[in-house]
Amino acid sequence: MATDRNVAQHEKLVGKSVQGLQPIFILGCERTGTTALLSLLDSDNRFLVGRERFKFVCKELSVNHFEPEHFLHPTLEETNFLDKNYYDRLKRRWENGTASYICEKNPLYFRHLEHLRKEFPSARYIFTFRGLKRVAYTYNSRARNPEDKNWPINKDFRVAVKYWNQSLSSFRKFSFQTDANRSFYIQYERFFSGDENYLAA
Numbered sequence: 001m002a003t004d005r006n007v008a009q010h011e012k013l014v015g016k017s018v019q020g021l022q023p024i025f026i027l028g029c030e031r032t033g034t035t036a037l038l039s040l041l042d043s044d045n046r047f048l049v050g051r052e053r054f055k056f057v058c059k060e061l062s063v064n065h066f067e068p069e070h071f072l073h074p075t076l077e078e079t080n081f082l083d084k085n086y087y088d089r090l091k092r093r094w095e096n097g098t099a100s101y102i103c104e105k106n107p108l109y110f111r112h113l114e115h116l117r118k119e120f121p122s123a124r125y126i127f128t129f130r131g132l133k134r135v136a137y138t139y140n141s142r143a144r145n146p147e148d149k150n151w152p153i154n155k156d157f158r159v160a161v162k163y164w165n166q167s168l169s170s171f172r173k174f175s176f177q178t179d180a181n182r183s184f185y186i187q188y189e190r191f192f193s194g195d196e197n198y199l200a201a
Contacts, residue, residue, distance in 0.1 A: 021048070021102040023066055023120050027109035028128035029167040031138040031160070033188040037128055038105040045098040048072070048090045052106045055079045059112060062119050066102055068094050110167040113174040123182070127171045130188035136160040 026034050026041075026049075041047045050071060054061050057078050065071065065078075072091050074082050093099045109116065116123065139160035142151040175183040190198040 019068060021066075021068070021099060023123040024101050024103040025109055025116060025120075025123060025125050026103060026105035026128070027125065027167075027171070028107055029110075029130075029135060029160070029164045030107040031135045032107070032130040032164075032167075033128040033186070033192060034105050034107045036188075036192060037126065037186065038103075041101075041103060045093050045096075046100040047103055048093060048099050048101065049103040049105060050074075051079075051081045051083075051086070053079055053081070053104050055081075055106060058106065058109065059115065061112070061116065066104075066120075068102070071102060107167075110170040113170060117174070117178070125171075125174070125178070125183045126186060127167075127175075127184065128186045128188055129168060132161065132164050135164055 026037055028034050035051075038049050038051065042049045048068070048071065053071060053074060054065055055078070057065070072087050072094065074087060076082065090099075110127075113125075116125075136157035139155060140157045142148050143153050143156040145151070171183070171185075175185075187198070
């Protein structure tokens, strides 16, 4: 009984903490379209989308981080993306009352799904996936590019295979244990090619 009361209290806290905004997490192996999906959602005024807003504190993420007053003021302790113009635009959406969803994009959230489930019991999750061959190719291209200072030289196709498999396995297990209307898969090739049958489904 005590557990049921705790869950109910936590659900109430989640609703209060995000002030009526539906939390959404965008995740998947890197190079599978998480950024492209972020850009698409960001074009809609109903979405407040963080760009790896909590990159450095994934393990400690709580509902309090999603308070708009906190979410919209990034710090170096939490992320390396501090674009003031970007977050000022999101602030205007929040202040104008057009926002309905508060989203966070970070490919590696597949490592922290159980933690997120406990902290955000009403959240939704969008998992992007893409053909392994193309993902491995893009990993290798970045690893071999001497001008790409944000990508380690040893993060090549071998790492791509490892992360691709880990992400799919983790989210597949997670989705089986989560309500069907809270976890979604997006196949990069079909979604971003404008496949009407896929989009209609």
